[in-house]
Amino acid sequence: MKFDDKIPIYYQIKNYIYRQIITGKLVPGEKIPAVRQLAVDLTVNVNTVQRALGELISEGILESRRGLGNFVTEDQAIIDQMKHRLIIQQLHEMYMNLHNLNVTDDEIVQYLRQYIEDRRKHQDEQYS
Amino acid sequence: MKFDDKIPIYYQIKNYIYRQIITGKLVPGEKIPAVRQLAVDLTVNVNTVQRALGELISEGILESRRGLGNFVTEDQAIIDQMKHRLIIQQLHEMYMNLHNLNVTDDEIVQYLRQYIEDRRKHQDEQYS
DNA sequence: TATTGTGTATTAGTAAGATATAACACTAGG
DNA sequence: CCTAGTGTTATATCTTACTAATACACAATA
Numbered sequence A, B: 001m002k003f004d005d006k007i008p009i010y011y012q013i014k015n016y017i018y019r020q021i022i023t024g025k026l027v028p029g030e031k032i033p034a035v036r037q038l039a040v041d042l043t044v045n046v047n048t049v050q051r052a053l054g055e056l057i058s059e060g061i062l063e064s065r066r067g068l069g070n071f072v073t074e075d076q077a078i079i080d081q082m083k084h085r086l087i088i089q090q091l092h093e094m095y096m097n098l099h100n101l102n103v104t105d106d107e108i109v110q111y112l113r114q115y116i117e118d119r120r121k122h123q124d125e126q127y128s
Numbered sequence C: 001t002a003t004t005g006t007g008t009a010t011t012a013g014t015a016a017g018a019t020a021t022a023a024c025a026c027t028a029g030g
Numbered sequence D: 001c002c003t004a005g006t007g008t009t010a011t012a013t014c015t016t017a018c019t020a021a022t023a024c025a026c027a028a029t030a
Helices: A009-022 A035-041 A046-058 A076-099 A105-126 B009-022 B035-042 B046-058 B076-099 B105-125
Strands: A062-065 A069-072 B062-065 B069-072
Touching: A009 A046, A009 A076, A035 A046, A046 A062, A076 A105, A076 B076, A076 B105, A105 B076, A105 B105, B009 B035, B009 B046, B009 B076, B035 B046, B046 B062, B076 B105
Parallel strands: none
Antiparallel strands: A062 A069, B062 B069
């Protein structure tokens, strides 16, 4: 996995697990890969994985059962909250950053539409 | 100034200067505050400021005149490019993060509209 | 009960960012 | 020429994130 060297790896792993759960690649109650396996898959150290998982456990996203593994919470409400929180967080960060550049609300929406449109065009080009 | 401890300070200072220029708080040709003054204002070390300014100079945003100070480029084209780059960068980051959570293009626009609307409401509450 | 697979914890070492401090190089103005 | 204000560079030290290696704790099962 490729990491952004401007952000701590353990933090990026947290978000990776979030993604796996939200997109259904990991379902409620499911056992996630063993810490040593994750370390290999992500080509990082076990301690780094553990640090990420530790925070997820604190947040109630994961449950740890010593000797058995780490499991996704069965509480769907927690997962739903997490998804909503992540979405708002993303929007907020982007919004504030553009707002601080004196970009107005309408312009932000406009720029986003333009971005999405441009993105579609570039995708189309791959098939033409 | 408050910094996000997940991102290098020198990097956040770079973006701070970008903002100052884009929002016109620093205009083309203008002398920016002395490095030692910036260090005091931002409550960081001179070397940290210098690292940020060094990169801005490399990018052509600033021009350094030894013994005189650092000056904003007079080349408006560079500034315009910088602004455009920053906006796209922000949108791209947000877009990819939500896209990776299986949020569709339309949903992203929808969520953004909702976010802006909620934000307006909360502002109104302050004056009611 | 011995082994294997799992989570957890500890210790030591490395690298990057940030700090404190100091020195050096250049410019303008008295 | 000297001083004050500026950018630039260097050294040592500290902290945090990350790594490496090892050991310990618990559960399932042959």
